[in-house]
Amino acid sequence: MIQTIRWKDLGTPARVSEKTVDLEVDGIAVTVPDGTSVLRAAAEAGISIPKLCATDSLEPFGSCRLCLVEIEGRKGYPASCTTPVTEGMVVHTQTTALAKIRRGVMELYISDHPLDCLTCSANGNCELQDMAGAVGLREVRYGYDGENHLKAEKDTSNPYFTFDPAKCIVCSRCVRACEETQGTFALTIDGRGFASMVSPGQKQDFMDSECVSCGACVQACPTATLMEKSVIDMGQPEHSVVTTCAYCGVGCSFRAEMKGNEIVRMVPDQNGQANRGHSCVKGRFAFGYAKHPDRITTPMIRAKITDPWKEVSWDEAISHAASEFKRIQSQHGRGAVGGITSSRCTNEETYLVQKLVRAAFGNNNVDTCARVCHSPTGYGLKATLGESAGTQSFDSVMKSDVVVVIGANPTDGHPVFGSRLKRRLREGAQLIVVDPRSIDLVDGPHVKAAFHLKLRPGTNVAVVNSLAHVIITEGLENAAFVAERCDTKEYAKWRAFISEDRNSPEALEEITGVPAAMVRGAARLYAQGGNGAIYYGLGVTEHSQGSTMVMGIANLAMATGNIGREGVGVNPLRGQNNVQGSCDMGSFPHELPGYRHVSDSITRGLFENAWGVKLEPEPGLRIPNMLDAAIDGSFRGIYIQGEDIAQSDPDTQHVTAALEAMECVVVQDLFLNETAKYAHVFLPGSSFLEKNGTFTNAERRISPVRKVMPALGGKEDWEATVALANALGYPMHYKHPSEIMDEIARLTPTFTGVSFARLDELGSIQWPCNEQAPDGTPTMHIDEFVRGKGRFVITEYVPTEERTSRKFPLILTTGRILSQYNVGAQTRRTANSMWHDEDRLEIHPSDAELRGIQEGQWVGIRSRAGETVLRARITERMQPGVVYTTFHFPESGANVITTDNSDWATNCPEYKVTAVQVEPVTQPSEWQQRFKRFSEEQAELLAKREAARA
Amino acid sequence: MDIKRLVGMANDIARFYTAEPDHEVALDEIAGHITRFWDPRMRRALADHVAGGGEGLSDLAREAAKRVKLPVGSVL
Incomplete structure (x- = not known):
């Protein structure tokens, strides 16, 4: 599957409509969905209209004035990117008048652009250069001596790309990519008129701004203004291979752009069915570990x-x-x-x-x-729905009206899905967050949760039961769905259980710490707000009641009929790629x-x-x-x-x-x-x-x-x-490996139709893929559950045995951060460590003050299992009584303090609840000192291997 | 196997089924779960422990443990 580097950019995004529109472009008849732009209609007919500010991953903007066309019966020269097609429209894309206008536009651009094409990193892949050629630019009448931006300072602060404002044409593609694709809004156009320029944050450099280094702006830039440092170093790639990212469970499709056997850059695949052309800082840039000197390549x-x-x-x-x-x-x-x-x-x-x-x-x-x-996901979803897997596609979220995020932090852990979710929230979907921490989604500049159920760690099941209690006792369930699709005997048992007063939000408020009125509001919104989708992560599964909680989530979805169609479902956000x-x-x-x-x-x-x-x-x-x-x-x-x-x-x-x-x-x-x-x-x-x-x-x-x-x-x-x-x-x-997949397909009913040849043909396949679903199954349980009738399971709340005490008064919970990945073996060996070079302990200001802990101070964290030492980060993201750390660095010893408590059904560890005490210290823990000695000894034993080889 | 650990695991499983209204169903579910998910050496160790009085097991876990199927024909 070796491919060329460039893909065809159709100018504006595809539109979906049952109605089609017939038009004529340069004498060619074209039929496109209603809502399609003239620019895209022309592109689909094989006609390239010059453009700079338009690209098919972003909504049209109409600023560059290159894509102007003539339309019979209309005055002037409308921009084809912002003009939707109409029935019978007759469009001309190449006329003498248009050629003159376009050349004039290009003259203006080039008059304030460095003429260093031969030594420019975008040489060979520059849209500005292409357009200069396309419009036949032969001279710049204004000269190059006027006021210009050619001496603007280059920002090289980001480890992976540079920002060279001297080369910027202010097309706003980067700003729009940051807004529309990523949803971070880190970039803006600062100033007006001639002074307009792209600015990260408040005239900050990229590293100090809110930029999350997803690469969407670099991808969108038509010039060398935003350019990968690897391209600057190595030059343009000469071929590409489509492959799949090895980081989180989103499974983004990438084009590995190569020079021989050397990777020049990883670029998100526009055709990627999981990521739809987007990426995050890990998949896009953090691939350098593959050639890190620490690699051991001899047995x-x-x-x-x-x-x-x-x-x-x-x-x-x-x-x-x-x-x-x-x-x-x-x-x-x-x-x-x-x-x-x-x-x-x-x-x-x-x-x-x-x-x-x-x-x-x-x-x-x-x-x-x-x-x-996620072993509790496998257990819980199999027991209730009949299949150990999530029910939807990522695309499904774009049809959700209410999204419930439980124990997950998508903008950090599953960033590309997080961006899709934020886009849907900006479109008006409602959000409910169930999490002990105030994750970014709770209250961002452009998204805000309708409800944040800030529960105490370990009380998930009490919260899910109280949500279900409200739905049942207030008559908000989808009785027809339950009667038709679920085991009614099991439902009756569950209904009796969940209706008991002890499962009411009022009765459980003391345990969960979540105000009853908030639980009632959230339950009503989920049950009545239209398509309700639940997304969850390890904050659900890594508990002593992880499997119970997964089943509780499935109960909620079944009781409200939120399963079996697009926009709804039960969606585990898997931690690792596979x-x-x-x-x-x-x-x-x-x-x-x-x-x-x-x-x-x-x-x-x-x-x-x-x-x-x-x-x-x-x-x-x-x-x-x-x-x-x-x-x-x-x-x-x-x-x-x-x-x-x-x-x-x-x-x-x-x-x-x-x-x-x-x-x-x-x-x-x-x-x-x-x-x-x-x-x-x-x-x-x-x-x-x-x-x-x-x-x-x-x-x-x-x-x-x-x-x-x-x-x-x-x-x-x-x-x-x-x-x-x-x-x-x-x-x-x-x-x-294709022979191994053939064997898997022969032996596994849900994989019968999967082969490397079919994957080449379709790009990817969602299982089940078999005779009944030859192209795969995006949405599961449409007409009936895999197990036949959906099974409600009684989910008694059983408090964890890991309790706080006078000796261990705080609860530690763990998680991960955007730039690092799990144990960090890969990302620690990349420049991603510039964003996160150590694990820190997050603690609420009042807990810190009580213990005399200052920001950045070394603190000992002691549990019943062990002790480690980290530096403190004081933040109101935490609730009092709860502390948090990541686990990306081995020397942090985060798992020295986690206990051997585990999920009753699967033995999934209870990482999310550990009773601890935190206090200022002056030296590493005993374990850390032992770890350091052991690591040094092992390094010496490895070095002796090298010495023997020498 | 560490019997304390196995006792804890069996008790955890039993605790999940405490809300099951039908006692017989609860016993079968607990025993079935252990039979389906525990390696033979773990089940044998639990059975030996129950035979010796089952110290530390909850009543429900102890009663259910007697219904756990021991491996037949397994060399493990």
């Missing part, structure tokens, strides 16, 4: 974690790992080993790892990082691919026939069970692909004790991550740029991941798994 082994690493060949590393796993199984039983798949790897890779565990290890001890994020996919692929210890339980003999039989091996009918160990079993000695070997449990999983000291107790830890990763410091075998991983495969995003969209450069370590991740399986004595013979 390594060692007998003990106190030994230096020894570089070996792939064959030796694989053969050593296989012999160790076999030795452990022969000495300690078949169940003494297992594996962890990665949500950062492709579907094909996760499928192979679980296959290796089930077929080569002969047990079901496979789990995935979804265990610690969380949905890794779960789909059978990464859980109780499920084969397609969410089918291992005890189901018919399904097992299917896989046994295909894989040629008898499969274990009993569920295997989950990650926390594996760690417990390691400590008790019954689990001794593990193959971890692309995960870093020593940083990401709760109760770090328990995790590292378990890793230390194991005899063979095999880590496959890009870097020597925290877990790899406890490993005996290190296999070099391949980044998403170095392999073929697919990712599945939060809307069940399977998107192609395409190789744009060779694997630095010599093997793509799936090839390493194939080699390990073969060495274990279980043959795998795949020659390309």
